[in-house]
Each structure stands twice: as structure tokens, then as C-alpha cells.
Amino acid sequence: MSQGERRHPAAASLAGMALALSLVESATPAELRERGSRILRDSQGLAWVECLYLEGSGRWLGSDASEARLACDDFRHPYAHAIRSGAPLRLGLVEARSRLDHPDFQAQVAALPAAMQLEVRPLRALDGAREWLGILAFAAHPTALDGLHRDGGFAAFESLLCQLWARLSRHQGERHREARLQQSLAQLNDGARRQALSERLAGDLLGGSPAMQALRGQVVRAAETGLAVLLQGETGTGKDRVARAIHRLSTRSDKPFMAINCAAIPEALLESELFGHAKGAFSGADQARAGLISQADGGTLFLDEIGDMPLALQAKLLRVLESGRYRPLGASEERCADLRLVAATHQPLRERIRDQRFRADLYYRLGQFPLSLPPLRERREDIAPLAEAFVVDFCAREGRDEVGITPAALRQLRERDYPGNVRELKNLIDYACAMTRPGDDIAPMALPDQAEPETPEPAGSHAGDNTTRAVGDLRQALREFEAELIRQRLLHYDGNRALAAESLGLPKRTLAHKCRQLELDAK
Numbered sequence: 001m002s003q004g005e006r007r008h009p010a011a012a013s014l015a016g017m018a019l020a021l022s023l024v025e026s027a028t029p030a031e032l033r034e035r036g037s038r039i040l041r042d043s044q045g046l047a048w049v050e051c052l053y054l055e056g057s058g059r060w061l062g063s064d065a066s067e068a069r070l071a072c073d074d075f076r077h078p079y080a081h082a083i084r085s086g087a088p089l090r091l092g093l094v095e096a097r098s099r100l101d102h103p104d105f106q107a108q109v110a111a112l113p114a115a116m117q118l119e120v121r122p123l124r125a126l127d128g129a130r131e132w133l134g135i136l137a138f139a140a141h142p143t144a145l146d147g148l149h150r151d152g153g154f155a156a157f158e159s160l161l162c163q164l165w166a167r168l169s170r171h172q173g174e175r176h177r178e179a180r181l182q183q184s185l186a187q188l189n190d191g192a193r194r195q196a197l198s199e200r201l202a203g204d205l206l207g208g209s210p211a212m213q214a215l216r217g218q219v220v221r222a223a224e225t226g227l228a229v230l231l232q233g234e235t236g237t238g239k240d241r242v243a244r245a246i247h248r249l250s251t252r253s254d255k256p257f258m259a260i261n262c263a264a265i266p267e268a269l270l271e272s273e274l275f276g277h278a279k280g281a282f283s284g285a286d287q288a289r290a291g292l293i294s295q296a297d298g299g300t301l302f303l304d305e306i307g308d309m310p311l312a313l314q315a316k317l318l319r320v321l322e323s324g325r326y327r328p329l330g331a332s333e334e335r336c337a338d339l340r341l342v343a344a345t346h347q348p349l350r351e352r353i354r355d356q357r358f359r360a361d362l363y364y365r366l367g368q369f370p371l372s373l374p375p376l377r378e379r380r381e382d383i384a385p386l387a388e389a390f391v392v393d394f395c396a397r398e399g400r401d402e403v404g405i406t407p408a409a410l411r412q413l414r415e416r417d418y419p420g421n422v423r424e425l426k427n428l429i430d431y432a433c434a435m436t437r438p439g440d441d442i443a444p445m446a447l448p449d450q451a452e453p454e455t456p457e458p459a460g461s462h463a464g465d466n467t468t469r470a471v472g473d474l475r476q477a478l479r480e481f482e483a484e485l486i487r488q489r490l491l492h493y494d495g496n497r498a499l500a501a502e503s504l505g506l507p508k509r510t511l512a513h514k515c516r517q518l519e520l521d522a523k
């Protein structure tokens with residue numbers, strides 16, 4: 001130290017300002033890490049310095065210099081120990097070499113002199129949620145490490161590094177989200193590609209009605225964006241199928257698709273299913289467990305029956321959507337969430353908002369891209385192609401010869417109301433296939449619980465009414481039902497046996513035979 005410096009101690013401390021400035025001028029977290037490492041190497045004479053960042057999911061440490069990723073639970077590596085304990089660790093290289101046999105770590109420290117020590121310091125933000133940022137590791141002779149910690153210089157350096165890092169990554173996160181949104185909006189204009197995708201989707205989301213064509217177009221658009229999608233439609237309209245299609249067509253398709261039905265799980269369990277929990281978070285939590293938000297990392301999370309999500313959880317979900325951060329149950333640290341959310345409901349959410357059972361802010365956040373699925377009764381032209389596809393599915397599934405559908409059966413199918421929508425149609429076809437001999441065609445008689453909108457309903461047609469309860473002889477009841485049905489049908493077709501037979505999916509001769517058998521007075 002020169003005489004001048006001794007006389008003016010302030011000049012000595014101001015010398016550090018240049019280094020601090022170099023850190024402050026970093027434009028990105030990666031640049032900051034690079035500059036920070038360089039300062040330690042050059043000005044403190046450390047032999048080896050490395051600074052890794054903790055990935056958003058909190059499960060990996062990543063390096064700016066290579067593609068390498070290090071699992072935070074791989075305890076063959078000293079970084080995993082430091083991250084897990086949340087405290088700095090220092091150990092001799094000889095000990096480290098013998099105890100920690102991670103191949104990358106071994107390769108990194110192989111060339112360093114055995115007398116050196118390694119110090120690994122987990123770094124965390126000093127403000128707000130105080131989340132973990134990453135790790136700073138360096139090696140030097142013990143005297144150099146002791147010297148480093150002797151005055152407050154290193155502590156100030158580390159504190160500045162952490163503050164800048166947290167601020168830069170927050171800005172970067174915001175910028176990324178904005179850029180993704182911009183990109184999403186720009187992609188909305190790419191017409192030809194969308195058309196091709198929409199046609200591809202027609203093999204999966206069946207139906208040629210204008211409503212289904214429009215829906216497929218919207219699914220393609222939604223998939224191109226990163227926006228949250230809210231699917232609204234009656235039960236069985238295909239919300240689950242649409243959610244999966246959105247994931248499959250999106251850039252996240254190679255990452256997981258995780259789904260949960262919010263109505264099917266008790267409130268306490270739903271929270272830990274979604275957010276995961278730390279070890280010991282509640283009695284019985286012997287192990288830490290990743291929640292669906294973590295498991296869907298990089299992919300899509302599908303929340304079915306979102307209308308049934310308890311209010312307290314709605315608030316937490318909103319926070320995930322707005323900040324991209326969440327905290328597992330019982331955990332002290334926050335995690336980053338990188339997922340696309342698709343939510344579905346069959347309930348009118350606006351009513352639930354009015355009844356204060358659903359948060360309006362969450363509703364608008366979930367519905368960045370709202371999609372409405374039309375009920376089957378409003379697109380009757382889709383019934384025949386759906387029914388035919390379900391017949392093919394059934395036969396393939398059961399390994400049976402193909403069956404067809406008679407025009408009369410198709411006509412009846414088209415006339416039904418389907419409160420259970422496509423699911424009801426599918427179940428009905430499965431039943432009808434099972435009731436039809438392989439190689440035959442499905443006839444109207446094979447359709448369960450037949451409703452006849454044009455003719456008065458035959459007695460005993462509804463399960464559970466008084467007539468069915470009174471049945472004491474099944475064969476006799478079926479004979480009566482059959483006779484009544486044929487009588488009604490003949491009446492309806494003015495005694496024309498050919499038309500009545502076709503409407504019932506029967507050959508004319510069979511109907512004539514049945515009329516004789518049942519002693520029906522047919523004209």
C-alpha cells in the first residue's frame with residue numbers, strides 16, 4: 001500500500017467502486033454472473049470460480065457456459081448439499097475428491113492443487129420472497145479464502161451481486177412474458193398454416209358442422225398462443241379432448257400435460273396436489289412431493305371443473321398466473337412456474353361470480369382465450385359421423401367384425417336431445433353395438449331408452465316410472481312393449497308396413513311375422 005493511500009483511507013474504499021460499477025452495468029443475469037466471476041478471479045486471485053443459476057422449477061442448476069444441468073438432489077455433487085442446506089460450505093479438495101464422486105465435479109477439480117479448499121455459497125434474493133438464485137463456487141488456498149472474508153468487502157460484493165441478480169431476473173421474466181405475448185399475437189395472422197392444422201385436427205375433434213369447424217379453427221389459434229384458455233360447455237361436449245388438442249398443437253407438446261378435476265378432490269388435498277408440499281408440511285407428509293404445477297413444468301396444466309375450486313385456492317392460482325411464482329405447502333422458498341393453463345367448466349361462472357363463489361379477477365385472467373363448446377343438440381349434423389366413428393371404435397376395441405347402422409337407427413339418433421352430449425352418444429352406441437350381432441346393422445330396437453318425439457310414448461319406456469316398477473313378468477312386459485311400439489308406429493305411418501318396418505330397422509317380412517305373432521290388426 002502506498003503512503004498516499006494510507007493517508008486517505010476513503011480513496012482505498014472508493015477503488016472498489018469501479019468493480020461495483022462493472023456489476024451494475026450488466027444488462028442480463030448471465031452477464032452479471034460472468035462479470036462477478038471475473039472480478040473474483042482477477043481481483044481476488046481465486047484459482048477457480050463458477051456461478052450457476054437455479055432453474056425456474058427449482059430442480060436444476062444451470063450453467064451459462066454449457067448445456068450442462070445439475071440436479072439439485074444429486075448429492076454426489078457439493079452444490080446439491082449447499083442448495084439443500086441453504087448454507088455455505090467449505091471443504092478441502094482432497095476430501096471433496098474422495099467423498100463426492102460426481103464425474104463432472106471430479107473433472108472440474110482434477111487439475112487444482114490438492115492443498116486448495118473449495119467454497120460453495122448458495123445465493124438468494126435479499127428482498128421480497130427471498131427466493132434462491134443460484135450458487136457461487138470458488139477454490140483457492142485456505143489463506144486466500146480466509147483473507148477474502150476478513151473485511152466486509154466480500155459480504156458487500158455478494159450482497160450487491162444478489163440484489164442485482166434478483167432485479168435483473170425479475171425484469172427479464174417480465175420481458176420474456178411480454179415477448180411471448182407479442183409473439184402469440186403476431187402468430188394469430190398466420191392463415192395457411194392454421195388451415196392445415198385445423199384440417200389435421202378434424203380426425204380427432206370430429207364433426208363437420210359450422211360450429212365444429214369454427215371450434216377447430218379456434219383451437220388452433222389458442223394452441224399457437226401462450227394465453228390461458230377457458231373452456232366452457234355442457235358436460236360431455238369434449239372439453240377434455242379440446243384441452244389435450246391445444247397441448248398437442250402447441251410448442252409445449254413435448255413437455256408434460258397434467259390434468260386434475262377440481263370437483264373430485266377435497267379442498268385440503270387439492271392444494272397439495274397442485275402446489276406440492278415440503279417434507280413435514282403436515283402430518284403424514286414424510287416426503288417432499290412435487291405438485292402438478294411443478295410436474296407440468298414447461299407443459300400444460302388442465303384444471304377441469306375450475307368452478308368448484310375453493311376461494312382460497314383461487315387466490316393462490318391467480319398469483320401463479322400473475323407472477324409466475326408459487327410456494328409449495330410448508331416450503332419456505334418460492335418456485336417459478338412455467339406452464340400454460342387450460343381451465344374448463346360446465347357451470348356459468350358469471351353466476352358464481354355474482355354469488356361471490358368465484359373471483360372475477362381470476363375469471364378474466366383464466367379467460368384470456370375463451371372457448372365455448374356447443375351442445376350436440378345444436379349441431380345435429382355431427383351426430384351421424386360421430387356415431388359411425390364410435391361404431392368403428394367399438395369394433396376395433398372389442399376385436400369384433402364391423403357393424404353398420406340402419407338409416408332408421410340413424411334417424412332416431414338424430415332426433416334425440418342428448419343432455420349428456422357426445423359422451424351420451426358414445427355410450428349409447430357402445431350399448432347398441434353390444435346388442436347387435438357382428439356383421440348386422442344397428443337397428444332402432446338396439447338403441448336403449450328409445451324416445452319418440454313424433455309419437456306418443458309407449459307405456460313402460462322409461463326406467464323407474466310406475467309401469468316399469470309394476471312389471472312382474474319380463475317376457476310378457478317385453479311382448480306388450482313390442483306390440484305397443486309396433487301399433488304406434490303403424491298408426492304413425494297410416495298402416496304402411498314398409499315405412500313402419502324401415503323406421504324400426506326391421507325387414508318388412510319380419511314385421512309382418514311379428515304382427516301375426518302379436519295378433520296385431522295391421523291393415
Ligand SMILES: Nc1ncnc2c1ncn2[C@@H]1O[C@H](COP(=O)(O)OP(=O)(O)OP(=O)(O)O)[C@@H](O)[C@H]1O
Pocket residue numbers: 204205206207233234235236237238239240241242304346422423426
Ligand atoms: N368432437 C369429438 N370428436 C370425437 N370424440 C369426442 C368429441 N367430443 C367429445 N368426444 C368424446 O366424448 C367423450 C366426452 O368428452 P370429454 O370428456 O372431452 O367431455 P367434457 O366436456 O370434458 O366432459 P365433462 O364436462 O363431463 O368432464 C369422450 O369420450 C370424448 O372422447
